[in-house]
Amino acid sequence: MQYSAKWESPSNIALVKYWGKKGIQLPANPSISFTLDEAKTITKVSLEEKQSQNDYEVTVLYQGKEMPSFEGKIIQFLNRTSKLFTFTKDYKVVVNTVNTFPHSSGIASSASGMSALSLCLCSIEEQIEGNKTLDFYRKASFAARLGSGSACRSLYGGIVSWGAHAQFPGSSDEFATELNQSEVFEDFYSFLDLILIVEEGEKAVSSTLGHSLLDKNPFAHTRFEEANKNMALLKDALKEGDLRMFTKIVEAEAMMLHALMMTSDPYFILMKPATLEIINRVWAFRKQTGLHPVITLDAGANVHMLFPEQEKDVILNFATEQLLPLCKNKQYICSKIGSGPKKLD
Ligand code: DP6
Numbered sequence: 001m002q003y004s005a006k007w008e009s010p011s012n013i014a015l016v017k018y019w020g021k022k023g024i025q026l027p028a029n030p031s032i033s034f035t036l037d038e039a040k041t042i043t044k045v046s047l048e049e050k051q052s053q054n055d056y057e058v059t060v061l062y063q064g065k066e067m068p069s070f071e072g073k074i075i076q077f078l079n080r081t082s083k084l085f086t087f088t089k090d091y092k093v094v095v096n097t098v099n100t101f102p103h104s105s106g107i108a109s110s111a112s113g114m115s116a117l118s119l120c121l122c123s124i125e126e127q128i129e130g131n132k133t134l135d136f137y138r139k140a141s142f143a144a145r146l147g148s149g150s151a152c153r154s155l156y157g158g159i160v161s162w163g164a165h166a167q168f169p170g171s172s173d174e175f176a177t178e179l180n181q182s183e184v185f186e187d188f189y190s191f192l193d194l195i196l197i198v199e200e201g202e203k204a205v206s207s208t209l210g211h212s213l214l215d216k217n218p219f220a221h222t223r224f225e226e227a228n229k230n231m232a233l234l235k236d237a238l239k240e241g242d243l244r245m246f247t248k249i250v251e252a253e254a255m256m257l258h259a260l261m262m263t264s265d266p267y268f269i270l271m272k273p274a275t276l277e278i279i280n281r282v283w284a285f286r287k288q289t290g291l292h293p294v295i296t297l298d299a300g301a302n303v304h305m306l307f308p309e310q311e312k313d314v315i316l317n318f319a320t321e322q323l324l325p326l327c328k329n330k331q332y333i334c335s336k337i338g339s340g341p342k343k344l345d
Contacts, residue, residue, distance in 0.1 A: 005124050009113075013033055015234060017253050018150060021212070035153070037336040038334070040100045041115075045117065047091035048091060048094055059094045110150065156178035160179065167235055194304070194315075198328060200328050217265075275297070291315060
């Protein structure tokens with residue numbers, strides 16, 4: 001019997017940021033994100049007959065090329081999920097994966113990659129067991145979290161939260177949940193994310209290292225309290241359609257994330273001069289026009305500009321003239337909010 005599964009899974013952009021961990025891949029504070037429609041990973045996993053006595057036997061193909069350097073990360077993931085997917089030790093696991101965005105774009109592929117991989121393993125488990133997994137997406141989200149925290153939010157479309165919070169019923173540190181659409185003012189679902197690529201390639205400091213530095217950051221406790229407050233405020237803003245509050249929380253979160261990096265030991269700065277120039281130009285444009293572009297940043301130099309669909313024409317004109325010249329080779333990705341992963345044949 002040949003077992004294989006293929007899934008496509010998207011990236012996401014956090015509005016309230018996950019930065020800091022506890023236990024085994026549990027978040028120090030809750031977070032919330034928009035699922036993106038662009039920036040996806042397409043992964044096929046096939047099980048083949050094992051050739052060696054090793055615990056795990058893995059082959060990884062990335063964009064069609066065998067990548068032995070990616071095997072360690074996949075083996076670590078299979079190890080962490082060994083109780084969830086017991087079959088992975090019995091076979092050679094072949095992972096064939098492609099991204100819809102260039103590797104050089106500096107867009108992290110861990111969220112889309114780990115969520116796609118988890119979905120493939122959940123589907124294969126169903127084939128082996130011969131029955132449907134209860135709470136399929138919840139299991140995939142739980143597993144994806146063990147690969148990369150932010151990946152657990154990519155399992156659902158729309159707006160997704162991860163981490164226990166009193167005002168988010170059913171929320172958990174172990175897996176993500178989608179916000180009920182009745183809890184969100186409709187216009188937010190038509191938001192666009194223009195990702196302005198300031199820096200290409202690998203990040204100077206990995207997220208994993210950045211998270212670990214929070215353990216000794218003197219502002220960590222205050223940060224976790226602020227994130228919890230911001231979750232509640234953002235929930236209200238999303239429900240009421242309060243764009244002013246949405247802007248304030250989302251931008252404050254990005255600033256705080258980078259302030260945490262600057263106050264870690266060792267401290268570091270991931271923003272580049274062009275990052276700051278883009279932010280300043282967007283803020284000046286917002287003041288001048290009264291329109292609603294909102295800035296957020298990941299753990300990197302690239303800028304995400306979120307804005308409502310109705311303002312698209314004017315904002316994209318502004319971006320073309322004033323922001324793209326500041327980007328590396330004028331690179332950008334423009335994404336809608338997406339509906340989440342898709343199973344492929
Ligand atoms: C700044 O999920 O990449 O993007 O769990 O170590 O894989 P690991 O970290 P990762 O961290 C993402 C951090 C962030 C904020 C966010 O997405 O919430």
